[in-house]
Amino acid sequence: xxxxxxxxxxxxxxxxxxxxxxxxxxxxxxxxxxxxxxxxxxxxxxxxxxxxxxxxxxxxxxxxxxxxxxxxxxxxxxxxxxxxxxxxxxxxxxxxxxxxxxxxxxxxxxxxxxxxxxxxxxxxxxxxxxxxxxxxxxxxxxxxxxxxxxxxxxxxxxxxxxxxxxxxxxxxxxxxxxxxxxxxxxxxxxxxxxxxxxxxxxxxxxxxxxxxxxxxxxxxxxxxxxxxxxxxxxxxxxxxxxxxxxxx
Amino acid sequence: xxxxxxxxxxxxxxxxxxxxxxxxxxxxxxxxxxxxxxxxxxxxxxxxxxxxxxxxxxxxxxxxxxxxxxxxxxxxxxxxxxxxxxxxxxxxxxxxxxxxxxxxxxxxxxxxxxxxxxxxxxxxxxxxxxxxxxxxxxxxxxxxxxxxxxxxxxxxxxxxxxxxxxxxxxxxxxxxxxxxxxxxxxxxxxxxxxxxxxxxxxxxxxxxxxxxxxxxxxxxxxxxxxxxxxxxxxxxxxxxxxxxxxxxxxxxxxxxxxxxxxxxxxxxxxxxxxxxxxxxxxxxxxxxxxxxxxxxxxxxxxxxxxxxxxxxxxxxxxxxxxxxxxxxxxxxxxxxxxxxxxxxxxxxxxxxxxxxxxxxxxxxxxxxxxxxxxxxxxxxxxxxxx
Numbered sequence: 001x002x003x004x005x006x007x008x009x010x011x012x013x014x015x016x017x018x019x020x021x022x023x024x025x026x027x028x029x030x031x032x033x034x035x036x037x038x039x040x041x042x043x044x045x046x047x048x049x050x051x052x053x054x055x056x057x058x059x060x061x062x063x064x065x066x067x068x069x070x071x072x073x074x075x076x077x078x079x080x081x082x083x084x085x086x087x088x089x090x091x092x093x094x095x096x097x098x099x100x101x102x103x104x105x106x107x108x109x110x111x112x113x114x115x116x117x118x119x120x121x122x123x124x125x126x127x128x129x130x131x132x133x134x135x136x137x138x139x140x141x142x143x144x145x146x147x148x149x150x151x152x153x154x155x156x157x158x159x160x161x162x163x164x165x166x167x168x169x170x171x172x173x174x175x176x177x178x179x180x181x182x183x184x185x186x187x188x189x190x191x192x193x194x195x196x197x198x199x200x201x202x203x204x205x206x207x208x209x210x211x212x213x214x215x216x217x218x219x220x221x222x223x224x225x226x227x228x229x230x231x232x233x234x235x236x237x238x239x240x241x242x243x244x245x246x247x248x
Numbered sequence: 249x250x251x252x253x254x255x256x257x258x259x260x261x262x263x264x265x266x267x268x269x270x271x272x273x274x275x276x277x278x279x280x281x282x283x284x285x286x287x288x289x290x291x292x293x294x295x296x297x298x299x300x301x302x303x304x305x306x307x308x309x310x311x312x313x314x315x316x317x318x319x320x321x322x323x324x325x326x327x328x329x330x331x332x333x334x335x336x337x338x339x340x341x342x343x344x345x346x347x348x349x350x351x352x353x354x355x356x357x358x359x360x361x362x363x364x365x366x367x368x369x370x371x372x373x374x375x376x377x378x379x380x381x382x383x384x385x386x387x388x389x390x391x392x393x394x395x396x397x398x399x400x401x402x403x404x405x406x407x408x409x410x411x412x413x414x415x416x417x418x419x420x421x422x423x424x425x426x427x428x429x430x431x432x433x434x435x436x437x438x439x440x441x442x443x444x445x446x447x448x449x450x451x452x453x454x455x456x457x458x459x460x461x462x463x464x465x466x467x468x469x470x471x472x473x474x475x476x477x478x479x480x481x482x483x484x485x486x487x488x489x490x491x492x493x494x495x496x497x498x499x500x501x502x503x504x505x506x507x508x509x510x511x512x513x514x515x516x517x518x519x520x521x522x523x524x525x526x527x528x529x530x531x532x533x534x535x536x537x538x539x540x541x542x543x544x545x546x547x548x549x550x551x552x553x554x555x556x557x558x559x560x561x562x563x564x565x566x567x568x569x570x571x572x573x574x575x576x577x578x579x580x581x582x583x584x585x586x587x588x589x590x591x592x593x594x595x596x597x598x599x600x601x602x603x604x605x606x607x608x609x610x611x612x613x614x615x616x617x618x619x620x621x622x623x624x625x626x627x628x629x630x631x632x633x634x
Contacts, residue, residue: 068255069255069258069259072255072259073259076259076263186263186266186267186270186296187259187263188263188297188310189260189263189296189297189298189301189310189312189316190297190305190310192256192259192260192263193256193305193310193311195259196256
């Protein structure tokens, strides 16, 4: 079985979020980057298939040279090959098309992508890959087993779970539950050394230009100071909730 | 001159940071309070390759350089300085000596399981009356033809209770003074080896510090490391490298206290603004940041010199002296910045303050390091310009 895990290179969850260039670009100054957590859940499950059934695992990212450290981490965790499409990721369709272009050259039985990235939260890439490649698609995946050519997946729904079967090839949108946080792997030292020697192929993008452009980013307004109201003064509380907080 | 870490070094640093935050942080206060050894976490450190980080891959190690070792220790020490000293004593005292000077048989028998983290090692040099003056060994290893007969007491042995294999320094020929000293690999389970009770320490309380008694222990001749009389020279070389590990531990303790303080000072407010915006606290943070950065440069440079195959004795002495003083000074300041909260265990800085003190004492006191640096100056061996 050949597995492709799509990796987004995203700011660490503790990063301070600021914007530059008239609020059109994210300020990368001092920001640590990590594997998008939903992708990491998927990568960890892929490693499980590799160890259990000898699957091969490739990882792919659409990004500039800075993303290579994140791909090397995936290699250190145990992925066999890495592919970087040499383009700045701008929107979901561009990313999905670039991954589809790579998949035209290399066939995969299973494509795993996080159900959304924690930076821009688009949540569209896995679905678009499925649409472009014509593969089946299961999103919000919290369980996945594969027997022969058949996948059995568990999908999270509002208030419950759904078990679905699908033949391969298949695209899944991964999330927490596919593996737990305690299952996530820290690269071992030998893995880090080996990652240096594993292939990281850089391919040029097939898409030209960009279809969408960010006009501006805006952060939520900072939280105001807490106002303490005398518990006896219900009228003032109601007035503040009505006129200032505007929640009633 | 390039001050940038390579991608591999950053990966090691990141892996150690992730390990410390996800595996060591939980339970660190309880382990310290109750002197619980982090055995589960040490086993995991073995699986991740930290317990044989500098040992060559041929013997089951990770084959990394001293800078990787320093980066990993710094990150681990930020969270749990006890786990860090377990790793440091194991790697740079026990494993390094066996790899550098052990016979092929010694390497196969002892180094491989140690480097894989399956067994723990310790270095037994200090004695009740031989601390800084390591040439005054009272422990004897009498040459009996086919074996040595080992008798004596070793004190303050890090990993003493958990170590399966001990690197023991002992006097074989007192007439030859330090040239009559030998180094031996001793197995914990041999008859006559008795591990004393665990020391109840000020800091690094979850690390495993014991005295060890040797009573008529028969040590096979093939367990001596190097030629007859090589033990003192070996011990001094071990300490040269070991100092880099303790320097990294001290750096991590200081940096951990700084990170906690920098964060705390932005969330704690007084007189209507975060305490970080009061000059009294801002200046403390500025001095901490500057001193830690200076210590970091010395520590990384000592590792760099070791990796380059250049003499690093004075550099590791400077690194250890500076980093341990910075750790002591600024963990006290970290408690001060945290105020009343700093004095309780929940906020971690009081533990880091207690942990910091030992870094000025073990693997050469601060005073001994000043002697080492001064001797290098007198011999004209201090590399200039830096």
